[in-house]
Amino acid sequence: MKNQEIARAFSEIADLLELKGENPFRIRAYRRAAQNIESLSRDIAKLSEDELTAIPGIGKDLAGKIREFLSHGSMEALESLRQEVPPGLTGIMSVPGVGPRTARLLFERLNVRDVDELEALAREGRLQGLPGIRKKTEENILRGIEMLKRGRERQPLGKVLPVAEDIIEKLKGVSGIGKLRLAGSLRRWKETIKDIDILATSSEPQGMMNAFVRLPGVREVLLKGPTKSSVILGEGLQVDLRVVEEGSFGAALQYFTGSKAHNIRIREMAIKRGLKINEYGVFREEDGKRVGGEKEEDVYRLVGLPYIPPELREDSGEIEAAIEGRLPRLVTLEDIRGDLHVHSKWSDGSHDIEELVTAARELGYQYIAITDHSKGLGIAGGLTPEEVLEQKQEVDALNKKLRGFRVFTGAEVDIRSDGTLDLPDEVLKQLDFVVASIHSGFRQSSRQLTMRLVSAMKNPYVRVIAHPTGRIIGERDAYEIDMKEFMRVAKETKTALEINAYPMRLDLSDRHAREAKRLGIPIVVNTDTHIVTQFKYMRYGVAIARRGWLEPGDIINTLNLKDLERFINQGVSVKKP
């Protein structure tokens, strides 16, 4: 899929135009297009001309450039811009605090071509004396370079959210504190996070800011004002705190939750209605009177929309859906009735089955499926066929004792490198819930990997493909599979696809989940629990499902026990409810 390459090309064009000092609206148009292409779930090469220009921010011109890239692998506009602008300047712009104007100034006056040269000159104090640059600015540039080198990359949601929640807990103890909420991409549950945004009200804003910048774990204060402060934590994460008045809290929450693209659309709608929206409220253009803003709902109501949940706010069709009254009724954590991918001591889990049952019941679940590894995964203590059947006996006996709860027998059967399964059909057929997945041979060709998944799905006893793309966020990219073919076969064979809620996996991704829903493929949200505390990861999986526009009816483990039993008892020829 060329989507990401095209998005990067547009984004680079935007950077280059910015360096040339071009029309800012034209630049914004490229950035918006890049963002929308990046979040596209479908293969851009497969879209018709009409579908292409239907993408928000893609008009005739950009559609032409996309076609050009798809047929030639390059864009004339980008190539000639690269000729015009010295290479390396876009790199300089990636230093925090250095924008297009400064980058250009540095190149024109000092012939700075890359970040290393910039660093050397700054260390020698040779930036001072340039217009608008004195000691402080030079120091800031050096700090920016340091931050860049340390890599302020996006970090996995699962790492950042606990840190953010810890900060929230600490801020709750600060005197004068009123409302306190996470905002930004954390509130939208994006799978990776660049910084933590916190919004608060306070009767003592100044004291609040003082306390904030002195929190344990703060390594550096980037800026500190009466309403806005930013710090860097030891782990390199940036945290922004904004303090607003009670009457503005809703508008501010909406504003700081973003996404930026979503907010721009909302504000454009406001202008058409003679309104102006900022983080302090919704104001009437004619007399400047505030007409709303205490509640987040105000903002949407005043532009004529129903409330849009944060997880959908990416300008990827949610505004159109809201206008047409077809927003999904998103699944919630409360809709989840059980977990269908759980490991026990039998393989590499930490608990025996009864302990898992106790923990699951405490969460209000009605069932779990025990899906231990098969023997091919020696490192995980995988089970032989005999052990699988022995475990089934234990589960059957346990179920006789349980009331209002059921343990389903299952396995996470390994898909071998030739596409065969690691347990014989005679064993699989006796289990309630068979999950299949790939644990080796990640680097095979796309065709080979796709073939393995396809042949696993064609096995009549396989109900689910677990963590279908194998990615580990920040460590290992998704396998190169033919996603279209994979999903086609999933639909044909009525095999469910898993959203693995393990925070470093989140696999399927939100985009693929949305595509699966579009195709009518059933989804199951599982935690892959190895130790009971990991049951709590379900919230991450549900968040990805919500970002994928999924409703309870799209997800198997929202079924109550009776319905799920009925579904399973329908027999192996029908894998789907």
Place this chain on the structure above:
DNA sequence: GCCGTTTTCGGCCCGACTGTTTTCAGTCG
């Protein structure tokens, strides 16, 4: 460059903080 229940031209989201400035430009989100 996109887009249109005011528009095919003329708009295009809005404000905080910093540093270097005597009133603002640049950067960021």
